[in-house]
Amino acid sequence: MKPRPPAGPPSASAVPARLRPHLALLASFLIVFAAGYSLGLLSSSTRPPSPSRPSQTTAIARPHAAHLSAVPAAPDGSYARSPPHDLFRFKEECGEPVPGDAVVRTLLDKLFDGESPYAGFPPAHAAALLHPAAARPRGWGSTGAVFAELIAAVRPAVILELGAFLGASALHMEAVSRNLSGLSPPPAILCVDDFRGWPGFRDRFRRDVPPQRHGDALLLPQFMANVAAAGEDAVARVLPLPFSTASALAALCDWGVYADLIEVDAGHDFHSAWADINLAWAVLRPGGVMFGHDYFTAADDRGVRRAVTLFAKVKGLTVRPHGQHWVLSPKPPARGDDDAR
Numbered sequence: 001m002k003p004r005p006p007a008g009p010p011s012a013s014a015v016p017a018r019l020r021p022h023l024a025l026l027a028s029f030l031i032v033f034a035a036g037y038s039l040g041l042l043s044s045s046t047r048p049p050s051p052s053r054p055s056q057t058t059a060i061a062r063p064h065a066a067h068l069s070a071v072p073a074a075p076d077g078s079y080a081r082s083p084p085h086d087l088f089r090f091k092e093e094c095g096e097p098v099p100g101d102a103v104v105r106t107l108l109d110k111l112f113d114g115e116s117p118y119a120g121f122p123p124a125h126a127a128a129l130l131h132p133a134a135a136r137p138r139g140w141g142s143t144g145a146v147f148a149e150l151i152a153a154v155r156p157a158v159i160l161e162l163g164a165f166l167g168a169s170a171l172h173m174e175a176v177s178r179n180l181s182g183l184s185p186p187p188a189i190l191c192v193d194d195f196r197g198w199p200g201f202r203d204r205f206r207r208d209v210p211p212q213r214h215g216d217a218l219l220l221p222q223f224m225a226n227v228a229a230a231g232e233d234a235v236a237r238v239l240p241l242p243f244s245t246a247s248a249l250a251a252l253c254d255w256g257v258y259a260d261l262i263e264v265d266a267g268h269d270f271h272s273a274w275a276d277i278n279l280a281w282a283v284l285r286p287g288g289v290m291f292g293h294d295y296f297t298a299a300d301d302r303g304v305r306r307a308v309t310l311f312a313k314v315k316g317l318t319v320r321p322h323g324q325h326w327v328l329s330p331k332p333p334a335r336g337d338d339d340a341r
């Protein structure tokens, strides 16, 4: 009988000769790894806190930008997580009022080098691209009863529309006000729109807008063609202001261009509607009325409705739903106006 080998781990001599060089390599790797790991642990527990990295108890690092220096610091030197309240406030006072009958001339001078944008319109290159002007361009609730009702009640000298698209509601207001007896001269109708539409709008409006050219949506020339087709009165009174609502409203406020009736129908998400309503309120004359579209439509997604409802609450106004539209109670006189009388 052969003697049994002793029990226990196999000695180097027990490992087959062909594996022995690999065993040495593995042993050296384990030693280097263990040493590196211990050194890392040691250094991380002894390093002082980095001045450039706030510890978890510091809310936000001190801002370096000068414009943020107004952010109030808490006693411990940290900064509030919410932005300062003045960023949420809207300007409420605008420039000395331009008389209603001088508004179009003022805007032609300020924005169009003193010349009507309709002069010589359309140029040959645009004419070749445009759709035949539509007598009644497509819109959304653009001929609702609310327009005639408010124009008759307010008898505006200046109407401001935010969101004009192809001119459906602007041209309806032009026709209504032209035919309203006793409203003389008929109002100027200022149409603020960046004339870019929104991503994908073309899919639904292939019959109404020409194919874009070099990224230009061509909404402005199509809007102008529709106005021009409505006649000279429309050309004289319906003025496109081809800018974002925020920049146009800021300029109107600075220049003292006020409106008696304002229709809000541009961006329909909460933030756009909220900004538009607040900025436009500053250029609404006391006694004037603001109204808008999409209080109850599916397109609203409650953005417009929530903005209107919140605004009314903040200002102490009432909201009157009117079909798809909303109408705010008239703007009260400015504080101090009553005392002056």
Ligand SMILES: C[S@@+](CC[C@H](N)C(=O)[O-])C[C@H]1O[C@@H](n2cnc3c(N)ncnc32)[C@H](O)[C@@H]1O
Residues within 6 Å of the ligand: 138, 139, 140, 141, 142, 162, 163, 164, 165, 166, 167, 168, 169, 170, 192, 193, 194, 195, 196, 197, 198, 243, 244, 245, 246, 265, 266, 267, 272
């Ligand atoms: C619903 S359409 C207006 C429809 C028009 N009121 C009618 O009844 O025919 C909305 C328009 O608002 C414009 N718009 C959206 N956001 C805007 C912004 N921030 N500034 C300027 N125009 C904007 C779009 O280009 C679009 O033409």
